[in-house]
Amino acid sequence: MGLYESLASAFDVLFPINPLTAAFIGVAAPGNELLDVGCASGAQIIDLAAHGWTCVGLEPSVAMLSVADKRIRAMGLHNRVTVQPGVMQDLARLFPLPRFNVLLCLGNTVPHLEQPMQLSHFMHASSNALKPGGRLILQLLNYRKVLRERPGSLPLIEKGGYTFSRFYQYRADGRIDFITTLEASDLHEEDSTVLYPFTVDQVKEAATDAGLRLSRLCSSWDGQEWQADSSVFAIAEFIAGS
Numbered sequence: 130m131g132l133y134e135s136l137a138s139a140f141d142v143l144f145p146i147n148p149l150t151a152a153f154i155g156v157a158a159p160g161n162e163l164l165d166v167g168c169a170s171g172a173q174i175i176d177l178a179a180h181g182w183t184c185v186g187l188e189p190s191v192a193m194l195s196v197a198d199k200r201i202r203a204m205g206l207h208n209r210v211t212v213q214p215g216v217m218q219d220l221a222r223l224f225p226l227p228r229f230n231v232l233l234c235l236g237n238t239v240p241h242l243e244q245p246m247q248l249s250h251f252m253h254a255s256s257n258a259l260k261p262g263g264r265l266i267l268q269l270l271n272y273r274k275v276l277r278e279r280p281g282s283l284p285l286i287e288k289g290g291y292t293f294s295r296f297y298q299y300r301a302d303g304r305i306d307f308i309t310t311l312e313a314s315d316l317h318e319e320d321s322t323v324l325y326p327f328t329v330d331q332v333k334e335a336a337t338d339a340g341l342r343l344s345r346l347c348s349s350w351d352g353q354e355w356q357a358d359s360s361v362f363a364i365a366e367f368i369a370g371s
Contacts, residue, residue: 133169133189133190133192133193134190134191134192134193135192135311135318135320136193136311137170137190137192137193137195137196138192138196139289139291139293139311139313140169140170140172140193140196141170141172142288142289142291143286143288143289143291143293144169144236145172146172146173146176147350148176149349149350149351150173150176150235150350151176151177151179151180152350153266153350153352153364154177154180154182154231154233154266155180156180156181157177157180157181157182157183157230158181158230159181160183161181161182161183161230161231162182162183162184162185162228162229162230162231163177163182163183163184163185163229163230163231163232163233164184164185164186164187164224164228164229164231164232164233164258165184165185165186165187165233165234165235166187166215166217166220166232166233166234166238167187167188167189167217167234167235167236167238167241168186168187168188168193168197168212169188169190169193169197169236170193170196170197170200171186171188171193171196171197171198171200171201171210171212172200173233173235174186174210174212175197175200175201175204175206175210178206178209178210182209182231183209183210184209184210184211185210185211185212185213185229186210186211186212186213187212187213187214187215187216187219187220187223188212188213188214188215189214189215189216191214194212194213194214197212198212216241217234217238217239217241217242217247217251218242218247218250218251220251220254220255220258221250221253221254221257224254224257224258225257225258226257226258227257227258227259227260227261227263227369228258228259228260229258229259229260229263230259230260230263230264231259231263231264231265231266232255232258232259232263232264232265232266233266234251234255234265234266234267234268235266235267235268236268237268237269237270237324238269239251239267239269239327239332240269240270240272240305240324240325240326240327241322241324241325242325242327243323243325244325245325245327245331245335248325248327248331248332248335249335249338249339251335252265252335252336252338252339252341253338253339255339255341255369256339256340256341256369256370259369260369261369261370262368262369263368263369264344264366264367264368264369265336265341265366265367265368265369266364266365266366266367267332267363267364267365267366267367268362268363268364268365269327269329269332269362269363270361270362270363271328271329271357271360271361271362271363272326272327272328273328273329273330273357273358274357274358274359274360274361275297275305275326276326276328277358279297279299280297281296281297282294282295282296282297283295283296283297290313290314291311291312291313291316292310292311292312292313293309293310293311293312294309294310294312295307295308295309296308296309300323303325303326304323304324304325304326305323305324305325305326306321306322306323306324307321307322307323307324308320308321309321309322329346329355329357329363329365332363332365333365336365336367340369340370341367341368341369341370342367342368342370343365343366343367344366344367344368345364345365345366346363346364346365346366347363347364348360348361348362348363348364349362349364350364
């Protein structure tokens with residue numbers, strides 16, 4: 130079972146949405162659409178629907194899609210929020226024309242791309258899927274800090290009866306094996322996922338090459354200043370050109 134298949138039932142307990150995320154994105158004007166690439170359980174786009182957004186979620190995990198779809202239907206939001214299978218590499222095929230006012234890729238999803246060329250393709254696809262003036266908002270770990278300090282593990286998460294352990298192993302090819310264990314009273318799931326540690330500078334360069342302009346670079350959803358050597362997270366907002 131893959132990491133996100135096993136995480137589906139526990140995801141919202143372990144990683145609850147931050148209400149400041151919606152404040153950062155803002156209230157939608159009538160007819161505005163938002164795409165969340167790697168939407169997981171759909172909790173974020175369901176929350177954004179309450180702020181006026183018509184949302185589409187793209188997610189590769191069948192289990193996550195099932196959780197999201199059931200919640201959307203139970204809340205009667207199927208006319209405002211939809212989810213469908215897909216990965217970052219599918220963006221150009223699924224949405225080849227300008228459509229969205231905002232495109233999200235949150236929760237350290239970007240490092241699941243396998244190489245810099247895929248990051249370049251994703252940035253170009255994002256630019257093409259956004260209307261002029263549309264916003265691409267990315268959230269990822271500060272891998273400049275990670276690669277300098279080379280931690281062997283990330284902080285243990287213990288919530289709602291779940292324990293989620295996370296470890297890093299650094300590969301000779303520059304990538305990172307992200308090794309996880311999810312435990313509960315009747316559950317023990319282990320997984321390993323390969324991450325490409327894209328730095329903020331690499332992301333900025335790929336975005337600029339795709340015609341996207343950096344608008345904001347923060348370390349948190351409340352707009353705290355980004356510090357390259359010390360910030361744990363990066364939140365970068367880019368604007369699509371005309």
